[in-house]
Amino acid sequence: MADKAAAQEFDILILGGGSGGYAAALRSVELGFSVGLIEKGKLGGTCLHNGCIPTKALLHSAEIAENAKTASKYGINATFDSIDMTAVNSYKDNIIAGKFRGLQGLIKSKGITVIEGEGKLTSEKTIEVNGETYTGKNIILATGSYSRSLPGLEIGGKVITSDQALKMDTVPKSAVILGGGVIGVEFASVWNSFGVDVTIVEGLPSLVPNEDAAIIKQLERAYKKRGIKFSTGIFFDNVQQNDDGVVVTLADGKKFEADLLLVAVGRGPVTANLGYEEAGLTMDRGFVITNERLHTGVGNVYAVGDIVPGLQLAHRGFQQGIFVAEEIAGLKPVVVDDANIPKVTYCEPEIASVGLTEAKAKDKLGAENVEIQEYNLAGNGKTSILGSSGLIKMVREKDGPIVGVHMIGARIGEQIGEAQLIVNWEAYPEDIASLIHAHPTQNEALGEAAMALAGKPLHG
Known part of the structure; x- marks a missing residue:
């Protein structure tokens, strides 16, 4: 014993x-x-x-x-x-x-x-x-x-969560995704590439609502171009299942029909x-x-x-x-x-961010104490090679350190390493501008954004 x-x-x-x-x-x-x-x-x-x-x-x-x-x-x-x-x-x-x-x-x-x-x-x-x-x-x-659901919304049949979606052995012809956060936009990206007619329903005013406004705008533009439909700002009301699939009804009475409903409203x-x-x-x-x-x-x-x-x-x-x-x-x-944990959403285009958004920085520091710099990845050689586009946005405390880095573009998540060091080590734009960034890489766009924020834009 x-x-x-x-x-x-x-x-x-x-x-x-x-x-x-x-x-x-x-x-x-x-x-x-x-x-x-x-x-x-x-x-x-x-x-x-x-x-x-x-x-x-x-x-x-x-x-x-x-x-x-x-x-x-x-x-x-x-x-x-x-x-x-x-x-x-x-x-x-x-x-x-x-x-x-x-x-x-x-x-x-x-x-x-x-x-x-x-x-x-x-x-x-x-x-x-x-x-x-x-x-x-x-x-x-x-x-x-x-995987959470909403009160009164039962999972089963043609109403699924990511748990079931990851084990599907067939590709649906159409799908409604309830939730436009990380899980929702990632599955929308996958299924769109697989040929599925996808509609995202998000009750809040935008997709990926926790991201910076500039990044949200870029993602929504990219999704429209890809043919991914989305409804924002109107909450879900109910779903009915039938032999053909599901009928999803929103609070304003608008209806969407699809083969299935993926519930992606977060995790409990x-x-x-x-x-x-x-x-x-x-x-x-x-x-x-x-x-x-x-x-x-x-x-x-x-x-x-x-x-x-x-x-x-x-x-x-x-x-x-x-x-x-x-x-x-x-x-x-x-x-x-x-506050300074890096985040990556692996949709196409990818989203990567760390630190304060412009809006949160203004709330915390005061609008007059915030400076921003946006670098369009159209000017980046590697991004052009990848056939992509996107944006890197830096948020700086006036005359102080960089407090947020927000990025969107093909494979841009691989750049989050330097971005999180910049924010967590409270680097000044001048510090980053003096570093050598390899060419041609997307990484050099971080250097270009920092140079512009430091008052010496190379291609501006």
């Missing part, structure tokens, strides 16, 4: 093996802690199995489809015939399987104890799994999120019936409330990732997991600040 008890006691016990949970586990063992990692499904969580990775695989298949359609423009004789979803899914699933095997091997090699089953917090030091009680001197909650925290309230944690609409150091205020219990209010991004959860491990170790790590 003593040996069994010892095997169920850990320095750090983690509930959830997604991005936040496994990052916390890996960093914890590096710091010399014994770790128990509880997961009811597969290690890697939503990001690996039902989110980031499979979605981006579909987007790459969509990019290949577009390349085939436009090959003659680049002197290549090729034709686009059809989409083979069996082959697309095989490609997607093979990527997931390879990453999953790699993660399993890494976790095992680090000596992390994986506990399979659904866990429930039973005290500030214990979690019950399959009738067994496991103890942690410290507990990290990382139970992730699920997985916290129900897990013992959080009973253990004394403060909850708000299902989210776990923590202080800035991700402590719940109960014992040595921390929370990370999508269950903590804020941006629901895999890399945020990943960084928070590392942060908490280092916090427990007494290393006093820098707080993970949502």
Whole structure:
């Protein structure tokens, strides 16, 4: 019995093996802690199995489809015939399987104890799994999120979420997408490339409403050019299913007919019936409330990732997991600040941003204290080679650092690395203007925008 008890006691016990949970586990063992990692499904969580990775695989298949359609423009004789979803899914699933095997091997090699089953917090030091009680001197909650719906809107039949959309073995002829945020515009991009007649319904005034106004304008223009239809500013009312598909009705009575309705209205925290309230944690609409150091205020219990209010991004959860491990170790790590977390939306054209939008900068700093610079990617050689267009926008505090970078264009997400360094290191335009950016790359457009903002535009 003593040996069994010892095997169920850990320095750090983690509930959830997604991005936040496994990052916390890996960093914890590096710091010399014994770790128990509880997961009811597969290690890697939503990001690996039902989110980031499979979605981006579909987007790459969509990019290949577009390349085939436009090959003659680049002197290549090729034709686009059809989409083979069996082959697309095989490609997607093979990527997931390879990453999953790699993660399993890494976790095992680090000596992390994986506990399979659904866990429930039973005290500030214990979690019950399959009738067994496991103890942690410290507990990290990382139970992730699920695809939400709207009140009264049931998922089933021809009304689906991204979970079902990622596993479809056929391509619909038409689809209505409820929600014009990240998930909605990414699936719209994929399905349009696959030949689907797509309509996005967004109740707020624009697509991707959290992005800068200049980026929104560019995306909506690009989607109109691609033939992706969208209705904004009018909320969803109801959907009816019939033998032919669905009929979606908006609050103003306008109707849309399609083969299916994809509900993409965001993700909710997985916290129900897990013992959080009973253990004394403060909850708000299902989210776990923590202080800035991700402590719940109960014992040595921390929370990370999508269950903590804020941006629901895999890399945020990943960084928070590392942060908490280092916090427990007494290393006093820098707080993970949502304001300067980079974001990428992998539609076509891609969107990438970090820091304050122009509107938020004016609200925070005052309109008179904000300067902006927009660089049209039509002047960028690599963008022209890619047959694309787009924009890079920098937002600066007057006579101060750059506080926001916002970009849209083909593959522009690859430029977010320098952009997040610019914002997080509070760089001045003059600092960036003096750096050498390789030519021809889209990256040099960041340098050009900074040069213009510094008062010495090269091509302006």
